[in-house]
Amino acid sequence: MARKTIRSIPQERALMPVQEPEIRAKNFDEVALGFDTENALLECERCLVCPQPACIEGCPVNIDIPGFITRMIKHDYRGAYNLLTDSTLLPAVCGRVCPQEDQCEGVCPVGAGGTLEPVAIGRLERWLGDKAIAEGWRKTSHIERQPFRVGIVGSGPAGMACAADLAKAGCKVAIFEALHEPGGVLRYGIPEFRLPNSVVDAEIGAIEALGVEIKCNTLVGRLFTIEQMLGEMGFDAVFIGTGAGSPRFMDLPGEGLNGVLSANELLTRCNLMRAGQFPAYDTPLGLGKRVAVIGAGNTAMDAMRVSMRLGAEQVNCIYRRTETECPARKEELHHAQEEGIEFHWLTNPVEILGDDNGNVRALRCVRMELGEPDTSGRRSPVVIPGSEFDFEADTVVYAIGTSPNPILGQTSKLKLDKRGYIQTDADLATSLAGVYAGGDIVTGAATVILAMGAGRKAAAGIKRYLGIRDSAVVYAGEPDGLEGSMFGIAQNERNFTHVRLI
Amino acid sequence: MTDHDDAGAPGAIQSDPSGANPFEDIRSKGFPILTRTDFSDVTFLLEVEHPVLARAAKPGQFVIVILDDHGERVPLTIADFDRERGTVTLVVQAVGKSTRAMQANLHEGDTLFGLVGPMGVPSHTSGAKKVICVGGGLGVAPIYPQARAYKEAGAYVIGVVGFRNKDLVFWDDKFRAVCDEFIICTDDGSVGIKGLVTLGITQALQAHVDVDEVVVIGPPIMMKGCVETTRPYRVKTMVSLNPIMVDGTGMCGGCRVKVDDRIRFACVDGPDFDGHKVDFDDLMLRLKRYKAEERVALERYDENCRRTKLPHETEGVR
Numbered sequence: 001m002a003r004k005t006i007r008s009i010p011q012e013r014a015l016m017p018v019q020e021p022e023i024r025a026k027n028f029d030e031v032a033l034g035f036d037t038e039n040a041l042l043e044c045e046r047c048l049v050c051p052q053p054a055c056i057e058g059c060p061v062n063i064d065i066p067g068f069i070t071r072m073i074k075h076d077y078r079g080a081y082n083l084l085t086d087s088t089l090l091p092a093v094c095g096r097v098c099p100q101e102d103q104c105e106g107v108c109p110v111g112a113g114g115t116l117e118p119v120a121i122g123r124l125e126r127w128l129g130d131k132a133i134a135e136g137w138r139k140t141s142h143i144e145r146q147p148f149r150v151g152i153v154g155s156g157p158a159g160m161a162c163a164a165d166l167a168k169a170g171c172k173v174a175i176f177e178a179l180h181e182p183g184g185v186l187r188y189g190i191p192e193f194r195l196p197n198s199v200v201d202a203e204i205g206a207i208e209a210l211g212v213e214i215k216c217n218t219l220v221g222r223l224f225t226i227e228q229m230l231g232e233m234g235f236d237a238v239f240i241g242t243g244a245g246s247p248r249f250m251d252l253p254g255e256g257l258n259g260v261l262s263a264n265e266l267l268t269r270c271n272l273m274r275a276g277q278f279p280a281y282d283t284p285l286g287l288g289k290r291v292a293v294i295g296a297g298n299t300a301m302d303a304m305r306v307s308m309r310l311g312a313e314q315v316n317c318i319y320r321r322t323e324t325e326c327p328a329r330k331e332e333l334h335h336a337q338e339e340g341i342e343f344h345w346l347t348n349p350v351e352i353l354g355d356d357n358g359n360v361r362a363l364r365c366v367r368m369e370l371g372e373p374d375t376s377g378r379r380s381p382v383v384i385p386g387s388e389f390d391f392e393a394d395t396v397v398y399a400i401g402t403s404p405n406p407i408l409g410q411t412s413k414l415k416l417d418k419r420g421y422i423q424t425d426a427d428l429a430t431s432l433a434g435v436y437a438g439g440d441i442v443t444g445a446a447t448v449i450l451a452m453g454a455g456r457k458a459a460a461g462i463k464r465y466l467g468i469r470d471s472a473v474v475y476a477g478e479p480d481g482l483e484g485s486m487f488g489i490a491q492n493e494r495n496f497t498h499v500r501l502i
Numbered sequence: 503m504t505d506h507d508d509a510g511a512p513g514a515i516q517s518d519p520s521g522a523n524p525f526e527d528i529r530s531k532g533f534p535i536l537t538r539t540d541f542s543d544v545t546f547l548l549e550v551e552h553p554v555l556a557r558a559a560k561p562g563q564f565v566i567v568i569l570d571d572h573g574e575r576v577p578l579t580i581a582d583f584d585r586e587r588g589t590v591t592l593v594v595q596a597v598g599k600s601t602r603a604m605q606a607n608l609h610e611g612d613t614l615f616g617l618v619g620p621m622g623v624p625s626h627t628s629g630a631k632k633v634i635c636v637g638g639g640l641g642v643a644p645i646y647p648q649a650r651a652y653k654e655a656g657a658y659v660i661g662v663v664g665f666r667n668k669d670l671v672f673w674d675d676k677f678r679a680v681c682d683e684f685i686i687c688t689d690d691g692s693v694g695i696k697g698l699v700t701l702g703i704t705q706a707l708q709a710h711v712d713v714d715e716v717v718v719i720g721p722p723i724m725m726k727g728c729v730e731t732t733r734p735y736r737v738k739t740m741v742s743l744n745p746i747m748v749d750g751t752g753m754c755g756g757c758r759v760k761v762d763d764r765i766r767f768a769c770v771d772g773p774d775f776d777g778h779k780v781d782f783d784d785l786m787l788r789l790k791r792y793k794a795e796e797r798v799a800l801e802r803y804d805e806n807c808r809r810t811k812l813p814h815e816t817e818g819v820r
Contacts, residue, residue: 178751180531180568180575180616188749215530217618219751223528223558247755249765256760256784258791265754273574273748279802282574282600283748284795358787398755405752406770410623 004048006110013117014043021338025308028192028276031335032096032123040127044072046110047119054107055121060453061161063087065104065121068128081132084125085139088452089164090157090203092133093186095126096195098449099329133202138209146170148466151235153220153408156184157448158241158439160207161455162462167210169463171236176218181272184243185448188272189264189299191306194332221411230434237434237462240414240422241455244440245405249398250294254352259288259360263295263303263399276310288394289313292363294349295399296321298447301332303397304341315341316393320348320368320381346370346381350388352396363391402445419444427461428454436461528554533614536589541672544596546605547581547643553588555619561647562625562742562774565590566750568616569604576600577747579719579773580620581643593643599799606807621750622773625740627651630714631658634706635681636728638664638699641719644742646676648717653680660710661685662702664724668692699724700731707735715740718777722786729777741777743768746791760784 017033024031035043047069055065064083071080084091100122105111111118131137148171152159155177163173181187186200208214220226220242229235247262249255266287269275273283291307293300296319304315317336319326322345326333337343344365351364367387370379404420415423415431421444422437424430430437438454440446529552539547555565564579582591596605608614625648633652637645642663652659661681665671666689678684685702686694695701699720707713716739718728725741732739745757745768752770759768760781766772 178618179749180618188753215528217530217616218528219618219621222563222620222622223554223618243753246752246767246770249755249758251765255765256758256781256788258788262755265748265756268748268754274572278795279599279799281572282569282799284792284799286792286795358790407752410770 004045006048006113006116009046009048009110010042011116013046013120014039016120016123021335021340024193025305025339028309030196031193032331034130035123035127037127040124041072043120043124044069048109050109054109055104055119058104058107059087060103060449061087061456063104063125069119069124072124072128077128077131078137081128081137082139084128085132088125089139089161089206090129090452091125092129092199093157093195093203094449094452095122095124095129096199097190097447098122098125099447101330103449129203130199133199138206143168143210144170146466146468148172148236148468149174149234150237150239150462151176151229151233152239152241153226154178154184154241154243154439154441155182155204155214155216156241156243156439156451157186158243158451158455158458159184159239160204161452162239162241162436162438162459163212163455164207164210165456165459166239166462167207167212169459169468171466171468173212174235175212175214176220177214177216178219179272180216182214182216184241188268189302190448191267191271191302193305193309194302219407221407226408226412226414226432226435230432236466237436239455239458239462240408240430240435240437240441241439241451242405242408242441243451244402244445246403247398248401248403250349250400252349252351254354254360257352257354257360258358259286259394260352260396261398263293263299263397264402266303266397267299267306270306270310276306285310287312288360290316290393291395291397292316292318292349292391292393293397293399294318295401296326296328296333296343297399297401297445298328298332299445300397300399301328301336303399305332305336305339307395307397308339308341312395316391317341317343318347318349318363318365318391319343319345321378322346322370325378344391348381348383349396353390360394360396361392363393363396365389365391402440404441404444408441427464428458429461429465434465436465531616533617535608535610535612535614536587538608538610541593542670544605545670545672546594546596548592548594548604548608549584549587549589550592550614550617551589552617555617556583556585556588556590559583559590559620560624561627561651562644563620563622564750564773565592565617565619565621566747567592567604567614569600569607570615573603573615574600575616575748575750576604577621577744577750577769579641579644579742579744580647582647591643593640595640598796599803602800602803618750621769623771625651625717625742625774627655627657631656632660632710632713633657634660634662634703634713634716636662636664636699636703636716636718636720638720638724640721640744641724641742643673645717645719646673646680648719649677650680657714658682660706660713662687662699662706664688664699664702664720665693666690698727700727703728703731707732707737713737718742722782722789725777725780726782726786729780729782733778739777740774741780742773743775743780743785744773745785745788759788 049066068080068084104121105118108118150171152175247264274281275283275285291312346368353362355361367384368381371382374380417423428438436458438458439451534551537549566575581593596602635649661684664687687702719742747757748754750769757768762779
């Protein structure tokens with residue numbers, strides 16, 4: 001077959017239907033509807049199958065992207081799924097929520113010239129993940145039992161990725177979750193229209209099928225400590241993936257008024273507690289008609305789009321920098337704009353004004369302009385003097401990031417860094433032997449896929465710590481000849497046991 | 503992997519060979535109710551089985567309960583715990599939709615859909631030589647384990663509890679067993695002294711000049727009154743705050759309270775705070791956040807109950 005070139009591939013991305021903005025802004029059905037088979041195959045044709053694929057490096061969990069695309073082109077969907085799930089156990093989730101433009105798609109040579117869009121890797125991943133759910137495919141892993149038990153704190157993306165890798169390596173894994181449903185941010189944070197609960201359930205089912213036990217209603221630190229897990233409870237290693245933690249506020253006058261809440265609270269009420277269906281469900285929402293969301297990250301986008309769907313008449317985004325600096329995933333920003341959310345760039349709140357009953361009445365803001373670049377390389381915003389103005393609002397939502405959750409710091413001897421996040425080394429090992437940590441509780445708020453990457457990295461560290469075979473190496477059949485082998489054993493097999501001196 | 507089997511893993515401790523490890527099977531759903539006691543037509547006690555929770559619970563902590571899969575997460579202060587029986591005791595006042603539904607649906611042998619905890623920082627009981635433990639309303643039950651903890655730590659304990667009238671009094675025998683002095687205050691004077699708990703506190707403070715600490719649990723308006731009562735005496739006064747909560751793990755920020763002009767989260771920084779620094783007006787304002795929704799939920803619930811009720815059943819507790 002002749003090599004594909006940038007000129008010979010389909011120039012336009014294959015078509016993926018999307019719900020119309022006017023309709024979807026009023027429902028919780030998924031916005032992006034996904035490829036059909038024909039379009040998925042058409043999109044596969046756009047992959048150049050580079051000899052040194054940049055996309056694999058660009059992926060936090062190093063998915064063999066050209067590999068699964070090549071199998072898809074051959075209609076070997078099951079094979080493609082198996083290859084995909086060597087690296088990620090949650091393809092239907094990642095295909096939906098990864099910021100692909102900063103990862104695999106960002107380095108794709110097809111898009112590098114700037115005239116073409118990169119291969120829609122995320123949409124292909126989602127298509128495969130959805131197909132697997134529809135067909136009931138489960139990755140069959142050959143699991144060699146090991147005499148080790150690993151406890152995982154938190155059932156979010158970091159914990160689940162770590163659990164999956166360790167279960168595949170033969171460890172007996174138990175996940176402890178403080179909320180009453182598993183999934184972490186996938187459950188309480190990301191709304192239904194972006195990631196349906198049925199997809200989360202299916203992916204969690206895949207983890208449980210590996211023999212992982214998930215225990216909800218279990219608050220580690222308070223019900224039992226990390227030290228007790230290693231001691232009395234007999235876990236050989238522990239992974240901590242408790243997530244970002246407590247929402248930040250700005251300490252503005254009026255933050256105590258009713259109608260001021262964090263995006264975490266709004267999303268938890270809506271997604272986990274189903275407050276949108278109050279009073280059929282018991283948790284109230286209390287959302288107003290004019291909502292102002294402070295911040296412009298992914299959480300802010302979710303909060304705004306949820307508000308829109310729950311009947312707010314006007315939803316505004318207040319962000320102190322410009323659209324260029326907006327940290328949200330491009331697709332989310334674009335969808336939010338389409339749905340009629342108003343963006344007020346270069347605007348910063350200074351005070352929340354209330355009425356006589358202690359409810360929010362307005363948000364006092366100032367205009368900003370961009371000054372010199374700060375340490376993060378972004379131009380820092382500066383207040384324009386005398387630019388104060390009032391902004392009518394009855395609900396103010398803070399989506400300006402989080403600070404670390406204090407529970408594990410309060411209850412264990414884990415060493416924390418200056419900001420209060422858990423301190424780890426390059427292998428994600430903490431100051432306690434056998435205890436690893438990863439995801440937002442180490443790095444601060446980030447993305448689902450980075451948390452999964454951290455979970456997998458910690459799993460590799462735990463496997464080394466326990467001295468068990470690196471199960472991430474996939475057996476690729478007999479190598480030809482002796483090249484790449486030592487004493488006739490393929491070097492990438494690394495099938496040996498550490499000898500421990502006692 | 504045979505070379506690991508006998509040596510054990512790094513850091514591993516052999517589990518108890520008798521199999522008596524309480525962590526072996528941690529209950530994570532369907533929490534059985536062993537006993538229920540009704541104190542009045544609104545107040546009732548539930549004793550729930552959860553051995554690991556009973557082991558971990560300390561005075562001042564709370565749990566979150568969920569009645570069913572449509573239920574909200576209701577924070578309740580732990581009223582007592584029994585490590586031998588493996589149970590925790592919760593006292594519930596049926597005042598809103600969720601608690602009314604709990605009153606109607608939870609009986610001996612039923613199970614709670616969700617129960618998680620213990621949450622919050624335990625109360626700091628060591629040190630004080632003479633303390634006044636004050637409980638009113640919903641706070642009467644949870645002040646009991648605090649009084650007991652102080653007693654066990656060797657302190658002189660003065661209990662002050664408030665009720666509307668004689669018929670609503672409960673646990674007075676339990677309190678008398680752990681208190682060196684015990685003062686009951688009732689609104690109508692039908693038992694004990696006639697007046698609010700603040701009157702009881704004043705009496706105790708005047709009788710004892712060497713009180714180290716006052717601990718108060720109750721409705722915000724009562725705690726505010728108590729804090730103002732003790733302020734002139736300059737006695738350290740701890741209060742247990744009960745703002746609106748969702749997750750109870752420090753994630754949502756709904757329970758933020760103003761203490762010493764700083765935002766603190768009651769679920770992970772509290773629930774106990776120095777009462778003299780708490781902004782009670784802020785707390786009471788924020789507790790009204792969902793008043794309208796609460797009323798809707800309650801009216802709807804009452805309406806449904808009325809419709810589904812059999813003719814011979816009457817209003818109130820069964």
